[in-house]
Amino acid sequence: MVLADAGCEVTLWGRRPEVVEAINSTRTNPDYLPGVELPRNVRATVDPAEAADGADFTVLSVPSQTLRENLAAWTPLLAPDTVLVSLMKGVELGTTMRMSEVFEDVTKLGRDRIAVVTGPNLAREVASRMPAAAVVACTDETVAQRLQAACHTPYFRPYTNTDVVGCELGGAVKNVIGLAVGIADGMGLGDNAKGSLITRGLAETTRLGLAMGADPLTFSGLAGLGDLVATCSSPLSRNHTFGTNLGKGMTLQETIAVTRQTAEGVKSCESVADLARRHGVEMPITETVVDIVHEGKPPMVALKELMSRSAKPERR
Numbered sequence: 520m521v522l523a524d525a526g527c528e529v530t531l532w533g534r535r536p537e538v539v540e541a542i543n544s545t546r547t548n549p550d551y552l553p554g555v556e557l558p559r560n561v562r563a564t565v566d567p568a569e570a571a572d573g574a575d576f577t578v579l580s581v582p583s584q585t586l587r588e589n590l591a592a593w594t595p596l597l598a599p600d601t602v603l604v605s606l607m608k609g610v611e612l613g614t615t616m617r618m619s620e621v622f623e624d625v626t627k628l629g630r631d632r633i634a635v636v637t638g639p640n641l642a643r644e645v646a647s648r649m650p651a652a653a654v655v656a657c658t659d660e661t662v663a664q665r666l667q668a669a670c671h672t673p674y675f676r677p678y679t680n681t682d683v684v685g686c687e688l689g690g691a692v693k694n695v696i697g698l699a700v701g702i703a704d705g706m707g708l709g710d711n712a713k714g715s716l717i718t719r720g721l722a723e724t725t726r727l728g729l730a731m732g733a734d735p736l737t738f739s740g741l742a743g744l745g746d747l748v749a750t751c752s753s754p755l756s757r758n759h760t761f762g763t764n765l766g767k768g769m770t771l772q773e774t775i776a777v778t779r780q781t782a783e784g785v786k787s788c789e790s791v792a793d794l795a796r797r798h799g800v801e802m803p804i805t806e807t808v809v810d811i812v813h814e815g816k817p818p819m820v821a822l823k824e825l826m827s828r829s830a831k832p833e834r835r
């Protein structure tokens with residue numbers, strides 16, 4: 520919708536024929552975004568070849584853990600000069616690859632053909648054309664500028680950045696911190712706890728980013744602090760909501776059963792923790808989320824452990 524509002528002709532691929540049919544005939548996706556009317560220049564198809572044909576930009580937004588499989592099937596269909604754009608905020612389990620690295624690995628395209636859009640962009644608010652800023656990241660600034668122009672609308676204001684590593688890490692780790700804040704909210708721990716988790720969460724994200732060669736300033740920007748604040752304050756966030764349900768005492772299985780859409784942090788917390796170990800970086804909040812979500816540690820026990828960690832200076 521953003522690309523179409525910015526003047527692009529958009530062909531949207533969808534898996535389910537009934538959703539594609541509803542989009543083409545009613546201009547809405549009634550199950551997921553009721554009440555949002557899509558512009559005329561968005562057309563849907565079940566045929567990935569039709570969606571990819573001649574595309575200047577090929578924008579990918581599937582769950583991070585299925586990307587590799589999806590992209591392997593789509594690679595032969597990509598238009599020769601297309602730029603691949605990731606909207607995804609996750610890290611692949613096992614390989615610990617960021618989404619742009621999976622793009623590179625599967626398609627063998629150069630980094631100047633791979634871009635990322637990220638920032639505080641809760642889908643429901645963007646679809647309601649509520650104002651938001653975003654980051655368009657590519658190692659090649661001219662490509663970032665082309666994409667910036669392609670998605671700039673009166674309600675969507677993209678900035679460029681060449682720090683792809685920092686932008687992707689900001690998006691992926693904020694989902695994990697969003698889970699932590701959700702858990703704290705579900706436990707009724709209050710706003711001081713929230714402010715503390717957001718800030719210390721950003722500190723551990725920045726530590727990891729520095730170890731991976733990111734620009735630390737990226738984390739005080741839209742891809743870092745901006746997205747963290749939006750996610751940790753909004754009931755629209757899937758990760759925050761998932762955490763809240765756990766904090767209220769639901770089991771993992773019960774929480775999964777009431778979650779209809781992708782909460783990336785649930786899987787990516789493990790790959791982020793893995794990345795941290797590989798780079799020798801301490802990420803206590805991320806480790807705590809892994810313990811609660813995957814090891815069944817009771818949130819109250821995890822809280823006591825976090826609060827009784829050894830005292831230390833703030834900037835270390």
Ligand SMILES: NC(=O)C1=CN([C@@H]2O[C@H](COP(=O)(O)OP(=O)(O)OC[C@H]3O[C@@H](n4cnc5c(N)ncnc54)[C@H](O)[C@@H]3O)[C@@H](O)[C@H]2O)C=CC1
Nearest residue numbers: 580581582583585606607608609640641642643780781783
């Ligand atoms: N929802 C939001 O506000 C935002 C989400 N994102 C990111 O966008 C990415 C996608 O998330 P959402 O759109 O929110 O999730 P979603 O669950 O709403 O949508 C995921 C889409 O992927 C499809 N899908 C699921 N399994 C698939 C498979 N095996 N193969 C192909 N397609 C499959 C689903 O049918 C659905 O259309 C995530 O990485 C998320 O972090 C980024 C910014 C905002």
Ligand SMILES: O=C(CO)COP(=O)(O)O
Nearest residue numbers: 638639640641756757758
């Ligand atoms: O990334 C998002 C906002 O920028 C959406 O967060 P959730 O995936 O937690 O809904």
